[in-house]
Amino acid sequence: MTEQEQITTDLHPLHLTVNGKDVDSVLDSRISLADFLRHELRLTGTHLGCEQGSCGACTVIVDGVAVRSCLMFAVQLNGSTVETVESLCVDGQLSRLQQAFHEEHALQCGFCTSGFLMSLTAHLREHQVTNDQEAREALSGNICRCTGYAGMVKALLAVGDGESTTQ
Amino acid sequence: MTDTTTISSGHKTVTGTGVKRREDRRLLTGEGKFLDDLNFSEFLEAAIVRSTVAHARVRSIDVSGAIDLPGVAGVYTAGDLEELLQNLPPKVVHPDMSHRVRFPIVLDEACYVGEIIAVVVAENRRIAEDAVDLVIVDYEPLPVVASTASALDKDGPIAHLDAPDNVCVHITQKAGDPDGALLSAPHVLSETFVISRGGGHSMEGRAVAARFDEVAGELTVWDATQAPHYARQMLAVFYEMTEDQIRVIAPEDVGGGFGPKAQFYGEEVLIPFLAKKLGRPIKWIEDRWENFVSSAPERTQTHRMSVGFDDEGKLIVIKDIFEHDQGAYCLGLQVPSITMSTLPGPYKIANIHSELFSCYTNMVPTSSLRGAGRPQAVYVMERMMDRIAEHLGIAPEEVRRRNLIQADEFPYAVGLLFRDGSPLTYDSGNYPGLLEKAESRIDLSAFRDRQIRERKEGRFLGVGIGMCVEGTGLGPYEGARVRLTNFGRIMLTLAAAPQGQGYQTVYAQLAADALNLDMDVIDVRHGDTGNIPFGQGTFGSRVTANAAPAVVDACTQLKGDLVKAASMLLGVPVDQIELSGTGAFVVDDPERTMSLLEITRAFNVGRHGIAVKPGSPVGLERTAYFTPERAAYSSSINICVVEVDPETGMVELLRSVLVHDCGTVLNPLLVDGQVYGGFAHGVGNALYEEMHFDESGQPQTVSYLDYALPGALELVTPELVDQETPSPLNPLGVKGVGESGTIPTPAAIANAVEDALRPFGARFNRLPITPMRVLDALGVLD
Structure with a gap:
């Protein structure tokens, strides 16, 4: 062999x-x-x-x-x-984070989106995101080429209050 | 069943509103369908042996070890694929151009690191990659051209054997009397500017899969391409098949494009051919290293720019001589041609000299990236506008204001020729409006007060302007087909293929309004040559200005058919029929309705063997193509504020105000998204992204550890201000927007960095402005 x-x-x-x-x-x-x-x-x-x-x-x-x-x-x-x-989507219901991504146009081609969602889901279980800088730090481990992160920052701020993001 | 309320409730216009995307749900839940998600049990996978030297004669290729590896179905070199040894032709050419033949696979001379030497096909990717490592290639190294300076050095190396030199094309365009004007101008400034190579970096790389149906004699090709119809045409020529025997499908989800996926590559020829030859479907997925060494990058140019002006800062003449790197082969002259015609920008300049030396090197061939030759031209022009301002002690915004083409001067003939040889003419715009809106949002005088205060505290802030025009919506045409389906829905088919732009949303909006029907009954599909015979593809911010008028045209025609169908079924004149909701109703008696389902049952499904009235509108489907007369000119301005740390050389972006004018806005959510993303790419080019090659042509940046893409922390969200100056060149007044965020941004940031460090007199003529270059310019490194 x-x-x-x-x-x-x-x-x-x-x-x-x-x-x-x-x-x-x-x-x-x-x-x-x-x-x-x-x-x-x-x-x-x-x-x-x-x-x-x-x-x-x-x-x-x-x-x-x-x-x-x-x-x-x-x-x-x-x-x-x-x-x-x-x-993330349970019984046809998008998670709060997924829904916020949709509302804030946080994705375009969608190829990087899964990775962002999983990074942020883990992050939001332990941290609040209350300002632009905290949002950008939470996003900084992943790369997106389409959106310039503008919608993702807004989406994260919309759900970063410490409430559960999975429902 | 007919629900009359949903039919006769009246139509609410959706075009122009920020309808949220239909594409999102599948992408958010992991149900998107990208090419690598295709799954046939009988799939073979390919991996590619690529040249590891930048220029070499290939003496021999030993594939025996690879073939012997269990699970390998075949290893193919040029010797096995003689029928494919045809030139992959460049897109845009010039009569004076010197060609170099580009085969899909190396015959005997490798001309860049990454060029295809052999293809391995195996049971899975892992085995295929193992086999790639077992292929032994004997290279005889040849002299290497690793820069445009070296390429144009008369005593330097030659990038191809049997070529006399490295010049691809030398073109000069002139307007007025530039040489005379330079002699007589009261002030002349000259500078050299260098723009570095950067890549497209879609997060999904290129990808091709193919399956041959022997019974039908048809080849199906899945291609993560921006231009499926272009790919089909190229394949038809290569394989000597008709277009009807080849179906090219850009998957519903393609993970970003940005230009490189609008080109046509060797893999697209090789993989389907081998699928046919082996009688098994084959898939090839580009990995990130391959993306660095084989997908077309852009941007490398060196400009020697002179500008003549009067005491008021009014431009008299510009003279720009620039080198452009085509790489090892010419994929087309589109990029340098666009640079030439973009140089004068929004300014009135009577005398222009634009001269291009485009040359071959031993680096991966270049082509269009988001911006496509424009960021370079704008960088050069806008840097000179700031130098003029500094030279005369006039504010940079004032120098620009004095030179702008006025809003009442359109159509404006620039005096140069466009890349198709026609006179370069701007159709519409309001450039003073852009400047005024951006200035007022950023409040320049307040910023300058702050700048002075902060400098005393040791903080170095700067502001910079970048202004530009952008030819968009290039022809020749784009098409749309719209059909009433057998289940009473509307199927809109676009020839063009998206890579995240949201076609399924925005074209449903347009169709809904053109048909006067609910958006919910309209489905949009795209990028499949089997569904619509002709198309050009997504590139050059062209699709909206081409496809949108085609969609409206086709839908308007179908609307006429639907009205006629309803009038026949309801027995009332056509002027008594209106469409709304999910069908048609009688104007004087809105309770009387006819649903799309009833119409399709009568005229599309029909009853076997039963005649319909003569003149019935059977087969309810319409196709339309739109042909623009010429490019529609978008325009934009970016004013950026930065802070530079003179000790570390770090540039921090603090603020950006971006005013862009893409004519009529169809969906503001999507338009803003395009600008945000384009801006990020421009920031990358300004501060981070650079492909390095050593003297032997070896790429030194082949991963994201070496090549810095901007992340969220490197960016700000630009403040967008709208301006809409509709184009007269299409019925909707739309212009392109995909590149508007990118084009002015490197110029604005570079001007801001220089402004921040003006107390030091530091100059930044080379992009990107890395911390090392800042420290170098400050003399810290000496």
Whole structure:
């Protein structure tokens, strides 16, 4: 067996919770969390913009913390709880943050949007956002090329009062 | 079932209002459909072997190791793809242009890092990328041209074997007697300005997938492109197929465009061809490194600018000689051509000399990015306006005011030729109005008082102006098709493909008003050559001024058909029928209605074998194309306030007031969004974004760790002030807006930085103005 073949057949069992559902899989160790979500679970709302941890488009929440799913191997997450953008809308009802994004025209092409929503959802669970500077700091870990962040700043201020953003 | 109240309740105009986007919900919930979300179980995935040297003869390519890797379906080099070795032609050309043949894949000479050497197709992307690493290419390095200065050096290296030099084209345009005027002008100032390379950086890179249907002989290509009809035409030529055998679909969601996706690349030829050859669908998704080394960037220009003026600061003459970097091949002369014609901007200048040296280098080919040659021209012109002001001790806004074309002087002939060879003529505008509105919002005199006070406290604030005009809405045409569907809805089909602009919303607004029907019964789709035969694509802020009149035309025609259909079904004259809500009603008896569903059942669905009255409007569908006479001129002004820290060299943007005039506004929410986003791109070009190459042509900035895109903390939200001067060139009076935020911004910021540091006499002629360049200009680095 060549070295290449060994790399591609390094399998591990994996159990985790994704958007409230139990997931069991056996997976190559080299598969990123992003690829696992997109390809294995077909949760294609998580997008890949740089595959290097810079742009933030692939951000998901793992055990309560916003992480870059392109920088983690899926097999690292055995026993973890993962939330993706697909979890935000409950029973057809957009979250407050999603609704504010819509009201304030905070998205254009929408490719980066999932990552922003997940970064901000995690942020708003622990912080209030009450002014422009706080909003920009909360947004600063992700890149958007379409909007100049103008609508996102407004959306964040609209929901940054510390009330739950998930309902 | 007919609900009469929803039909005869009257129509409320929606065009011009800030209707929120229909696109948002699917994108907010992760249900958007981008190209990489396509999922066929039988998909193969491709990865590309790219040149790692900027200029080399390819002696040999050993693919044996890659082919042997389990899961690899094939590895293809130029030797396997001889039928594809045809030139990818440039878009805009010039009779004097010296061409370099660009094949979709390297035959034997690689001319930039990133050029396609081979394509690997495998069961998945991981295996394909593993195989890429196993392809061994033997390069014989050749001399490298890594700058325009080197390209134009007569003793310098040549970017292509068998080429006499590196000149792509040398064009001079003149108006009046510029040389004589320079000799006689009371004042002449000259400067050299350098604008660096920057990229488009859509968050989704390029992407292509294809599937060949052997039974039908049809090729379906999914392409994250701005111009699906252009791609189809190119593929038809390459594959010697008819346009009806190829369907190019830009997915409903494309993750940003900004220019690079309006070009046509080797991957778009190679991937569908291999899908056909292998009898399996294939997908290729550009990664971010590939985006840096293979998607077309822009902006690199060096300008030597002289300006002659009188004691009052009135412009007499401008003479600008500039170098433009085409990169290794010419994708078209659109960018430098636009630079040439944008230079005079909103000013009256009797004598103009604009001279272009466009050249080949061994760097990734360039093309249009948001702004497309205009930010450079505006940068050069607006920097000189400030130098004139400084030289004469006149306020910069006053120098501009004295030179502006007045609102009653349109149409205004500039004296130069447009890129299509026609006289460059501005159709409409109110440039003094822009200046006045921006000045009054920012309150310049109050700012200057503050500036003096703050300087005493050791804080260095500056204000800068950038003003510009922008040719938008370029032809030749754009199309729209509108149909009453079998289920009683209206399907509006646009040829053009969006990348976040909100076409599904704004064109539903327009159609609703043109048809006098509820927006809720109108669906909009776009970017699929299978649904409408002709189109040009989304670029150059052109779609609104082309597609909007086409939509109105097609809908107006369909409205006539619907009225006729309702009149026949209700047995009343057509002048007794009005449309409203979800159908038609009788004017004198509004309780009598006919729904769209009933109309479609009668005339579109029909009854098999049962005749309808002669002259019945069956097949309710209309298609229209709009052909603008010439470009509609948008205009804008940006006044920026910055603070510069002379110890760290950091420039902080404090404020921007942006007045833009794109004629009639169809949806203010979307227009503002375009300006905000365009502004952010301009800030990037002014302060952050720069692609570096070393002397051997190796790109040094190939990730977002090396290449700085502006984040939320680097930006402010510009204060927008509206001005609407409708264009006479289309029935709606609309002009383009996609680039209005970008174009004046680098000039405004650079002028502001220089203003802030005026006590030091620091000069900033090169973009972007990085902290290092600030410190260098202040002499701190010596």
